[in-house]
Amino acid sequence: MAETRHTSVLIIGSGPAGYTAGVYASRAMLSPILVQGIEPGGQLTTTTEVENWPGLTEVQGPDLMIQMEAHAKAMGCEIIGDIIMSLDTTARPFTAIGDSGTIYTADAVILATGARAKWLGLPSEDAYKGFGVSACATCDGFFYRGQEIVVIGGGNTAVEEALFLTNFASKVTLIHRRDELRAEKILIDRLMKNPKIEPLWFHQLDEVVGEDNPKGVTAVRVKHVKTGEITEIPCKGVFVAIGHAPANELVKDVLELHNGGYVTVKPGSTETSIPGIFAAGDLTDHKYRQAVTSAGMGCMAALDAERFIAENAV
Numbered sequence: 552m553a554e555t556r557h558t559s560v561l562i563i564g565s566g567p568a569g570y571t572a573g574v575y576a577s578r579a580m581l582s583p584i585l586v587q588g589i590e591p592g593g594q595l596t597t598t599t600e601v602e603n604w605p606g607l608t609e610v611q612g613p614d615l616m617i618q619m620e621a622h623a624k625a626m627g628c629e630i631i632g633d634i635i636m637s638l639d640t641t642a643r644p645f646t647a648i649g650d651s652g653t654i655y656t657a658d659a660v661i662l663a664t665g666a667r668a669k670w671l672g673l674p675s676e677d678a679y680k681g682f683g684v685s686a687c688a689t690c691d692g693f694f695y696r697g698q699e700i701v702v703i704g705g706g707n708t709a710v711e712e713a714l715f716l717t718n719f720a721s722k723v724t725l726i727h728r729r730d731e732l733r734a735e736k737i738l739i740d741r742l743m744k745n746p747k748i749e750p751l752w753f754h755q756l757d758e759v760v761g762e763d764n765p766k767g768v769t770a771v772r773v774k775h776v777k778t779g780e781i782t783e784i785p786c787k788g789v790f791v792a793i794g795h796a797p798a799n800e801l802v803k804d805v806l807e808l809h810n811g812g813y814v815t816v817k818p819g820s821t822e823t824s825i826p827g828i829f830a831a832g833d834l835t836d837h838k839y840r841q842a843v844t845s846a847g848m849g850c851m852a853a854l855d856a857e858r859f860i861a862e863n864a865v
Protein backbone atom coordinates (compact mmCIF):
# COMPACT_ATOMS: atom_id res chain seq x y z
CA MET A 552 0.00 0.00 0.00
CA ALA A 553 1.22 3.52 -0.82
CA GLU A 554 2.81 5.37 2.08
CA THR A 555 1.32 8.76 2.99
CA ARG A 556 3.56 11.43 4.49
CA HIS A 557 2.19 14.67 5.92
CA THR A 558 4.34 17.78 6.34
CA SER A 559 3.71 21.46 7.05
CA VAL A 560 5.83 22.46 4.08
CA LEU A 561 6.58 20.38 1.03
CA ILE A 562 9.51 21.75 -0.99
CA ILE A 563 9.66 20.48 -4.55
CA GLY A 564 13.14 20.83 -6.06
CA SER A 565 16.72 20.65 -4.82
CA GLY A 566 18.48 23.60 -6.47
CA PRO A 567 19.61 26.72 -4.56
CA ALA A 568 15.96 27.82 -4.12
CA GLY A 569 14.80 24.48 -2.70
CA TYR A 570 17.72 23.94 -0.32
CA THR A 571 17.59 27.52 0.96
CA ALA A 572 13.86 27.14 1.59
CA GLY A 573 14.78 23.91 3.42
CA VAL A 574 17.22 25.75 5.70
CA TYR A 575 14.75 28.52 6.55
CA ALA A 576 11.68 26.28 6.96
CA SER A 577 13.68 23.95 9.23
CA ARG A 578 14.89 26.83 11.38
CA ALA A 579 11.25 27.96 11.66
CA MET A 580 10.54 24.50 13.17
CA LEU A 581 8.23 23.51 10.31
CA SER A 582 9.87 20.07 9.74
CA PRO A 583 9.83 20.44 5.95
CA ILE A 584 10.12 17.61 3.48
CA LEU A 585 12.16 18.36 0.36
CA VAL A 586 11.75 16.14 -2.72
CA GLN A 587 14.85 16.33 -4.91
CA GLY A 588 13.59 15.41 -8.35
CA ILE A 589 15.48 13.90 -11.24
CA GLU A 590 18.46 16.24 -10.85
CA PRO A 591 19.52 16.39 -7.18
CA GLY A 592 21.31 19.72 -6.71
CA GLY A 593 19.76 21.28 -9.81
CA GLN A 594 21.45 23.13 -12.66
CA LEU A 595 24.69 23.97 -10.85
CA THR A 596 25.58 20.28 -10.82
CA THR A 597 26.06 20.60 -14.59
CA THR A 598 28.77 23.26 -14.40
CA THR A 599 32.35 23.57 -13.19
CA GLU A 600 33.63 26.81 -11.59
CA VAL A 601 31.18 29.16 -9.92
CA GLU A 602 32.78 32.51 -9.10
CA ASN A 603 29.78 34.55 -8.03
CA TRP A 604 28.49 32.76 -4.94
CA PRO A 605 29.15 35.29 -2.16
CA GLY A 606 31.75 34.14 0.35
CA LEU A 607 33.49 31.72 -2.00
CA THR A 608 35.89 33.16 -4.57
CA GLU A 609 35.64 29.94 -6.52
CA VAL A 610 33.73 26.73 -5.97
CA GLN A 611 32.80 23.82 -8.21
CA GLY A 612 29.03 23.82 -8.88
CA PRO A 613 28.48 20.20 -7.75
CA ASP A 614 30.48 20.82 -4.52
CA LEU A 615 28.42 23.91 -3.72
CA MET A 616 25.22 21.90 -4.08
CA ILE A 617 26.53 19.10 -1.84
CA GLN A 618 27.23 21.76 0.80
CA MET A 619 23.75 23.24 0.42
CA GLU A 620 22.15 19.81 0.78
CA ALA A 621 24.23 19.09 3.90
CA HIS A 622 23.27 22.49 5.32
CA ALA A 623 19.53 21.91 4.82
CA LYS A 624 19.83 18.42 6.30
CA ALA A 625 21.80 19.67 9.32
CA MET A 626 19.04 22.18 10.07
CA GLY A 627 16.47 19.36 10.13
CA CYS A 628 15.08 19.28 6.59
CA GLU A 629 14.09 15.78 5.48
CA ILE A 630 15.46 15.23 1.98
CA ILE A 631 13.86 12.55 -0.16
CA GLY A 632 15.04 11.14 -3.49
CA ASP A 633 11.76 11.09 -5.37
CA ILE A 634 10.09 12.92 -8.27
CA ILE A 635 6.73 14.59 -7.86
CA MET A 636 4.51 13.39 -10.69
CA SER A 637 1.32 15.32 -9.84
CA LEU A 638 0.15 18.04 -7.50
CA ASP A 639 -3.47 18.57 -6.48
CA THR A 640 -3.92 22.22 -5.53
CA THR A 641 -7.71 22.18 -5.33
CA ALA A 642 -8.03 21.35 -1.62
CA ARG A 643 -5.95 21.80 1.52
CA PRO A 644 -3.91 19.97 2.60
CA PHE A 645 -2.41 19.88 -0.88
CA THR A 646 -1.59 16.42 -2.23
CA ALA A 647 1.45 15.47 -4.27
CA ILE A 648 2.17 12.02 -5.62
CA GLY A 649 5.72 10.79 -6.00
CA ASP A 650 7.14 8.51 -8.64
CA SER A 651 7.89 6.11 -5.76
CA GLY A 652 4.14 5.87 -5.04
CA THR A 653 4.46 7.92 -1.85
CA ILE A 654 1.64 10.40 -1.29
CA TYR A 655 2.77 13.68 0.25
CA THR A 656 0.21 15.95 1.90
CA ALA A 657 1.20 19.47 2.91
CA ASP A 658 -0.26 22.62 4.44
CA ALA A 659 1.91 24.71 2.13
CA VAL A 660 3.97 23.89 -0.94
CA ILE A 661 7.10 25.61 -2.19
CA LEU A 662 7.68 25.06 -5.89
CA ALA A 663 11.39 25.27 -6.73
CA THR A 664 11.55 23.17 -9.87
CA GLY A 665 13.80 25.57 -11.78
CA ALA A 666 14.24 25.93 -15.50
CA ARG A 667 16.24 24.40 -18.29
CA ALA A 668 18.34 26.19 -20.87
CA LYS A 669 17.38 25.06 -24.36
CA TRP A 670 20.23 23.41 -26.26
CA LEU A 671 20.70 22.56 -29.91
CA GLY A 672 21.32 18.88 -29.19
CA LEU A 673 24.63 18.49 -31.05
CA PRO A 674 27.01 15.85 -29.61
CA SER A 675 29.96 18.30 -29.80
CA GLU A 676 27.90 20.95 -27.95
CA ASP A 677 27.32 18.41 -25.18
CA ALA A 678 30.98 17.33 -25.13
CA TYR A 679 32.20 20.88 -24.41
CA LYS A 680 29.47 22.04 -21.99
CA GLY A 681 31.29 23.65 -19.08
CA PHE A 682 34.53 23.69 -21.15
CA GLY A 683 33.76 26.58 -23.49
CA VAL A 684 30.10 25.92 -24.25
CA SER A 685 27.67 27.79 -21.99
CA ALA A 686 24.08 28.94 -21.86
CA CYS A 687 24.64 31.74 -19.34
CA ALA A 688 26.61 34.88 -20.15
CA THR A 689 26.14 36.32 -16.64
CA CYS A 690 27.63 33.14 -15.18
CA ASP A 691 30.49 32.52 -17.57
CA GLY A 692 31.25 35.72 -19.54
CA PHE A 693 34.01 36.69 -17.10
CA PHE A 694 36.03 33.61 -18.13
CA TYR A 695 36.40 34.98 -21.68
CA ARG A 696 38.16 38.28 -21.06
CA GLY A 697 39.96 39.40 -24.21
CA GLN A 698 38.84 36.30 -26.17
CA GLU A 699 36.75 35.81 -29.31
CA ILE A 700 33.39 34.18 -28.71
CA VAL A 701 30.26 33.28 -30.63
CA VAL A 702 26.62 33.57 -29.60
CA ILE A 703 23.99 31.35 -31.20
CA GLY A 704 20.42 32.66 -31.56
CA GLY A 705 18.35 35.56 -32.79
CA GLY A 706 15.85 36.45 -30.07
CA ASN A 707 16.00 38.75 -27.04
CA THR A 708 18.12 36.25 -25.09
CA ALA A 709 20.77 36.09 -27.80
CA VAL A 710 20.91 39.85 -28.32
CA GLU A 711 21.11 40.56 -24.58
CA GLU A 712 23.80 37.92 -24.09
CA ALA A 713 25.83 39.22 -27.06
CA LEU A 714 25.68 42.79 -25.74
CA PHE A 715 26.62 41.71 -22.22
CA LEU A 716 29.52 39.61 -23.51
CA THR A 717 31.12 42.64 -25.20
CA ASN A 718 32.12 43.70 -21.66
CA PHE A 719 34.64 40.86 -21.73
CA ALA A 720 35.25 39.55 -25.23
CA SER A 721 37.47 41.11 -27.89
CA LYS A 722 34.92 40.08 -30.53
CA VAL A 723 31.42 38.54 -30.48
CA THR A 724 30.04 36.83 -33.59
CA LEU A 725 26.27 36.44 -33.44
CA ILE A 726 25.21 33.44 -35.51
CA HIS A 727 21.59 33.39 -36.65
CA ARG A 728 19.61 31.22 -39.08
CA ARG A 729 17.77 34.17 -40.59
CA ASP A 730 18.75 37.69 -41.62
CA GLU A 731 16.64 39.46 -39.04
CA LEU A 732 16.45 39.32 -35.27
CA ARG A 733 13.36 38.60 -33.17
CA ALA A 734 14.31 41.00 -30.40
CA GLU A 735 13.16 44.37 -29.09
CA LYS A 736 14.08 47.16 -31.49
CA ILE A 737 16.08 49.07 -28.91
CA LEU A 738 18.24 46.01 -28.29
CA ILE A 739 18.75 45.44 -32.01
CA ASP A 740 19.83 49.08 -32.43
CA ARG A 741 22.36 48.70 -29.63
CA LEU A 742 23.65 45.48 -31.11
CA MET A 743 24.06 46.91 -34.60
CA LYS A 744 25.95 49.92 -33.26
CA ASN A 745 28.33 47.86 -31.15
CA PRO A 746 31.72 47.66 -32.93
CA LYS A 747 32.63 44.42 -31.13
CA ILE A 748 29.62 42.49 -32.49
CA GLU A 749 29.51 40.99 -35.96
CA PRO A 750 26.27 39.25 -37.00
CA LEU A 751 26.60 36.24 -39.29
CA TRP A 752 23.25 35.78 -41.04
CA PHE A 753 21.80 32.59 -42.55
CA HIS A 754 24.14 30.32 -40.59
CA GLN A 755 23.63 27.64 -38.00
CA LEU A 756 26.02 25.82 -35.70
CA ASP A 757 27.20 22.58 -37.23
CA GLU A 758 29.94 21.54 -34.82
CA VAL A 759 31.92 22.78 -31.85
CA VAL A 760 35.62 22.13 -32.39
CA GLY A 761 37.99 21.74 -29.46
CA GLU A 762 40.96 20.01 -27.91
CA ASP A 763 41.22 17.70 -24.94
CA ASN A 764 44.40 18.66 -23.13
CA PRO A 765 43.49 21.04 -21.61
CA LYS A 766 39.87 20.56 -22.57
CA GLY A 767 38.49 23.62 -24.32
CA VAL A 768 36.89 25.08 -27.43
CA THR A 769 39.08 26.33 -30.29
CA ALA A 770 36.51 27.06 -33.04
CA VAL A 771 33.02 26.45 -34.38
CA ARG A 772 32.02 25.14 -37.77
CA VAL A 773 28.92 26.90 -39.07
CA LYS A 774 26.79 25.96 -42.03
CA HIS A 775 25.10 28.34 -44.48
CA VAL A 776 21.41 27.38 -44.33
CA LYS A 777 20.90 27.92 -48.09
CA THR A 778 24.15 26.79 -49.70
CA GLY A 779 25.32 24.27 -47.08
CA GLU A 780 28.79 25.81 -47.20
CA ILE A 781 30.80 25.25 -44.01
CA THR A 782 32.92 28.02 -42.46
CA GLU A 783 35.21 27.66 -39.45
CA ILE A 784 35.32 30.53 -36.96
CA PRO A 785 38.07 30.52 -34.32
CA CYS A 786 36.70 31.19 -30.80
CA LYS A 787 37.19 30.22 -27.17
CA GLY A 788 33.57 30.42 -26.04
CA VAL A 789 30.22 29.37 -27.50
CA PHE A 790 27.09 30.80 -25.89
CA VAL A 791 23.91 29.00 -26.89
CA ALA A 792 21.17 31.58 -26.38
CA ILE A 793 18.01 30.06 -27.79
CA GLY A 794 15.88 30.47 -24.69
CA HIS A 795 14.89 28.76 -21.46
CA ALA A 796 12.00 26.53 -20.48
CA PRO A 797 10.68 26.77 -16.90
CA ALA A 798 9.89 23.37 -15.33
CA ASN A 799 6.21 24.20 -14.80
CA GLU A 800 4.69 20.80 -15.71
CA LEU A 801 3.10 20.28 -12.28
CA VAL A 802 1.21 23.59 -12.29
CA LYS A 803 0.99 24.94 -15.83
CA ASP A 804 -2.77 24.44 -16.00
CA VAL A 805 -3.61 25.81 -12.57
CA LEU A 806 -1.29 28.72 -11.79
CA GLU A 807 -0.97 32.09 -13.45
CA LEU A 808 2.08 32.16 -15.72
CA HIS A 809 4.01 34.85 -17.59
CA ASN A 810 6.71 35.23 -20.27
CA GLY A 811 6.05 31.87 -21.87
CA GLY A 812 5.52 29.72 -18.77
CA TYR A 813 7.23 31.23 -15.72
CA VAL A 814 5.08 31.03 -12.58
CA THR A 815 3.77 34.46 -11.63
CA VAL A 816 4.27 35.64 -8.04
CA LYS A 817 2.93 38.75 -6.39
CA PRO A 818 5.52 41.56 -6.53
CA GLY A 819 7.85 41.42 -3.53
CA SER A 820 6.66 37.98 -2.44
CA THR A 821 6.61 34.34 -3.53
CA GLU A 822 2.82 33.99 -3.37
CA THR A 823 1.36 32.43 -6.50
CA SER A 824 -2.24 32.73 -7.69
CA ILE A 825 -3.24 29.91 -5.28
CA PRO A 826 -2.97 30.72 -1.55
CA GLY A 827 -0.59 28.29 0.16
CA ILE A 828 1.40 27.54 -3.01
CA PHE A 829 4.66 29.49 -3.20
CA ALA A 830 7.21 29.61 -5.99
CA ALA A 831 10.90 30.46 -5.94
CA GLY A 832 13.96 30.48 -8.17
CA ASP A 833 14.26 30.11 -11.91
CA LEU A 834 10.72 28.74 -12.14
CA THR A 835 9.42 32.26 -11.52
CA ASP A 836 12.26 34.31 -12.93
CA HIS A 837 12.82 34.92 -16.62
CA LYS A 838 15.17 37.79 -15.91
CA TYR A 839 18.01 37.11 -13.45
CA ARG A 840 18.31 33.28 -13.37
CA GLN A 841 21.14 33.12 -10.85
CA ALA A 842 21.96 30.83 -7.94
CA VAL A 843 22.02 33.70 -5.48
CA THR A 844 18.71 35.19 -6.62
CA SER A 845 17.14 31.72 -6.50
CA ALA A 846 18.46 31.18 -2.99
CA GLY A 847 17.05 34.59 -1.98
CA MET A 848 13.65 33.61 -3.29
CA GLY A 849 13.90 30.26 -1.49
CA CYS A 850 14.37 32.18 1.75
CA MET A 851 11.37 34.40 0.96
CA ALA A 852 9.22 31.37 0.13
CA ALA A 853 9.96 29.68 3.46
CA LEU A 854 9.14 32.89 5.35
CA ASP A 855 5.95 33.36 3.31
CA ALA A 856 4.96 29.73 3.95
CA GLU A 857 5.61 30.11 7.67
CA ARG A 858 3.32 33.15 7.82
CA PHE A 859 0.66 31.40 5.75
CA ILE A 860 0.65 28.36 8.04
CA ALA A 861 0.45 30.53 11.17
CA GLU A 862 -2.48 32.52 9.74
CA ASN A 863 -4.35 29.45 8.51
CA ALA A 864 -3.84 27.10 11.46
CA VAL A 865 -6.86 24.84 12.01
Ligand SMILES: Cc1cc2nc3c(=O)[nH]c(=O)nc-3n(C[C@H](O)[C@H](O)[C@H](O)COP(=O)(O)OP(=O)(O)OC[C@H]3O[C@@H](n4cnc5c(N)ncnc54)[C@H](O)[C@@H]3O)c2cc1C
Nearest residue numbers: 564565566567568588590593594635665832833840841842
Ligand atom coordinates in the same frame (compact mmCIF):
# COMPACT_ATOMS: atom_id res chain seq x y z
C1 LIG B 1 25.76 25.36 -17.03
C2 LIG B 1 25.21 26.36 -16.04
C3 LIG B 1 26.09 27.17 -15.35
C4 LIG B 1 25.60 28.09 -14.43
N1 LIG B 1 26.50 28.86 -13.73
C5 LIG B 1 26.02 29.72 -12.80
C6 LIG B 1 26.94 30.52 -12.04
O1 LIG B 1 28.16 30.47 -12.22
N2 LIG B 1 26.39 31.35 -11.11
C7 LIG B 1 25.07 31.46 -10.89
O2 LIG B 1 24.64 32.21 -10.01
N3 LIG B 1 24.18 30.74 -11.61
C8 LIG B 1 24.64 29.87 -12.55
N4 LIG B 1 23.74 29.15 -13.30
C9 LIG B 1 22.31 29.36 -13.07
C10 LIG B 1 21.87 28.63 -11.81
O3 LIG B 1 22.29 27.29 -11.88
C11 LIG B 1 20.35 28.71 -11.67
O4 LIG B 1 19.95 30.05 -11.67
C12 LIG B 1 19.90 28.04 -10.37
O5 LIG B 1 20.38 26.73 -10.28
C13 LIG B 1 18.38 28.03 -10.27
O6 LIG B 1 18.07 27.43 -9.07
P1 LIG B 1 16.65 26.81 -8.76
O7 LIG B 1 16.72 26.34 -7.35
O8 LIG B 1 15.59 27.74 -9.13
O9 LIG B 1 16.47 25.56 -9.74
P2 LIG B 1 17.41 24.47 -10.42
O10 LIG B 1 18.83 24.60 -10.05
O11 LIG B 1 17.01 24.49 -11.84
O12 LIG B 1 16.87 23.14 -9.74
C14 LIG B 1 15.60 22.66 -10.01
C15 LIG B 1 15.36 21.45 -9.15
O13 LIG B 1 14.00 21.04 -9.28
C16 LIG B 1 13.95 19.64 -9.32
N5 LIG B 1 12.69 19.24 -9.94
C17 LIG B 1 12.20 19.56 -11.16
N6 LIG B 1 11.03 18.96 -11.37
C18 LIG B 1 10.75 18.25 -10.23
C19 LIG B 1 9.68 17.38 -9.83
N7 LIG B 1 8.65 17.13 -10.64
N8 LIG B 1 9.76 16.80 -8.61
C20 LIG B 1 10.77 17.07 -7.78
N9 LIG B 1 11.81 17.88 -8.10
C21 LIG B 1 11.79 18.44 -9.32
C22 LIG B 1 15.21 19.24 -10.09
O14 LIG B 1 15.55 17.89 -9.82
C23 LIG B 1 16.22 20.23 -9.51
O15 LIG B 1 16.75 19.71 -8.34
C24 LIG B 1 24.19 28.21 -14.21
C25 LIG B 1 23.32 27.40 -14.92
C26 LIG B 1 23.82 26.48 -15.83
C27 LIG B 1 22.85 25.59 -16.58
